[in-house]
Amino acid sequence: MSRKALFILFVALAVALVPALSTVQAQSRTVVTWFVGLGTGTSPDQIDTQNRLVEEFNASQNEIELKINIAASNTAAYDALATLIASGDAPDIVGPVGFVGANSFADAWLDLTPYVEKYGYNLEQFPQSLVDIYRSDAGLVGIPFAVFPALLFYNKDLFDEAELAYPPNQFGAPYVLDGEEMAWDWDTLAKIAAILTVDVNGLTPDDEGFDSGQIRQFGFIQQWSILRAELNTFGGYEFYDASTGKVTIPQHWRDQIAWTHKGLWERHFIPSSTYEGSELFQPSAFASGNVAMARVQLWYTCCIGDLKSNWDLAVVPSYNGQYHVPVDADTFRITRSSKNPDAAFKVLEYLLGDAAGPLLQVYGGYPARPDLQGPATETRAAAFPSVTDWSIVPASLEYAAAPGHESDFPNFAKGMQRFGDFRTLLYGDTGKEIDLEAEINKLEADLQAIVDEVK
């Protein structure tokens, strides 16, 4: 190679190095990376708020530089984080993340106990039970941030049209149908859901000639749900017994599956997967105005769309006289492999502190911090004036189904996949003809095999 060529090469390398050198200068502050996407946080308005808060944090001090990495979607986030961890480039902070997301990365989370003690973070502001759900064998892996109880969203217009009373927004209150008071339970919901289900000819499932192939309005949906949350509406259960290593699908879960199967394929008030994927449910099932009631977590307020003025909230129905409310809980976690855990904890304090208000608002979360609960309720009341009583949210937390539908068990991701496959089977056309008991027993056996894989 000639001298001239070497000179050109040298100049090219020097030019390429200039930005790298300037980056090195900018990185004199400790860099903390924040990964978003395992839970909520990837929608455009959420991205804007998160970016703004990062800018505000960086402008507020000169010791730490916070960098945010937002995954393209929730699905993509799992691959992205797994790859980052495997390549030794794990982020310092991950969140907001629920238990499903966090359990998919077992052993990845840092015990925060030493940092809570070192920096005097006040855990006493939270109920002890809320703090305890973040304690595991690895220690305290999270600090309470947002909770999302399941609620019954209902469309007032559709109830008015059918001349039905609204479902109750108080726990213990009855429902009145045709002048008769009855318990607000899943059987009552099934009754009114059938009345609210209408086919293309305006007929309901109880009318002769009802066309289940051309339904235009549904009574009820478990929207954006996972099977374990649906099962927990009939009561939580530790289906994996760590002491015996045995998996059991309890009777109340079998009852819940039977109830769903009947609603889907006999009474037709629950939409099948085909309907869920149809134009009827755009932009989403409940927001389309074609579903009368949706059991969904509080985070759904993020995406209620054009239904802002004509919906309200009711309590999740009871089963055998007991209420069981599935509750999602999200927070930010620090990874065990963080190279700067002290700086990461400072950022964590910021996210749970000054940034918590705006973040909770865009995430649709109910604050775990008591001092934020009042303002959060006021904000919601202003944003959604059609909701009669927001005290339903803290009241629902008192009936949280335990253990939660996201609780950990061995071989978590694979087991959750198996639950998901069962839901696909149930809600798809395949669900019509299945032998329900046999399929539930198969689910139980498969789950046993899955947990046994990692023993």
Added chain:
Amino acid sequence: MTTVPSSLSLNTTTMLPRKLSTLQRQRRWGWFFLSPWLIGFFVFTFVPIVVSLFFSFTNFTLSKPDQIQIIGFANWQKLFADPLAMNALGVTIGFALLSLPVAVGVPILVAALLNSKFLIAKPVFRLLFYLPYMVPAISGIFVWQAFLNGQTGWLNRLLRSFGLNPPNWLQDATWIGPAMVLMSLWGIGNAVLITLATMQGVPQELYDASKVDGANATTAFFKITLPMISPVIFYNLILNTIGLLQFFIVPYVLTEGTGRPNGAAYFFNMHLYKTAFLFQDMGYGATMAWFIFLMALGLTIILFSTSRRWVYYAGGE
């Protein structure tokens, strides 16, 4: 240019750098300009391939890279005992058998139509057949998902308007395969163009001579056109065979990763992806990747060995 006196040159041959010939200089510059690609290939393709082979003999888990252990052939034994993997392989092979004739045959038919002297507005048709190829895969899948929806999809609305009772394409184990074959027709634009270009290159004298010998259009198509375009058919066959073994995006997006109904759309690469990335079992995932690679390699070798019997190269092989 300075001329060095021969006497000086003789005395200092060991001191001066050896003068390169033009060919050598060009070769060095050639390597220099190729080096970005070569380095990129080595770092981002060759090394990962070798590493993935190594992973296939380990228990490597993405979220626990520090706990990696060599486990010999355990992953390979697990693969042949894994009912999900074997079912997924069956789905993949079944779909390939259904899809391959369409993927190879339809471009030939469309190219033949576009090559017809009786067709007017050929550029418009060429454009129309090529356009779907330009649509990003994910967008196309969402369009087809809405089009094939059993309740509100346009296809079923159309079929119902004729008094037919159409299937629930995406929820019926019998029909989801044909539905995906239908969707794959959107991807034939490139094959159509290549086939058409080859057809247009068939010498006219061959057709003229066949006319003299009394051959009709059908005979000319089978006796002249098909043999003359056989290298392109072979090319499409190889690409489609490999592509079908790697079939992933369509079923994954279409079924939201579930492979529904009843696993009828659960392809081998979906199982691979879930194992490696969702369950983070990268060791077993790498084993599956190597298995499907070896399968594709075997099929390609078989196809190449048969090509001598039916592929015609005008200039010899």
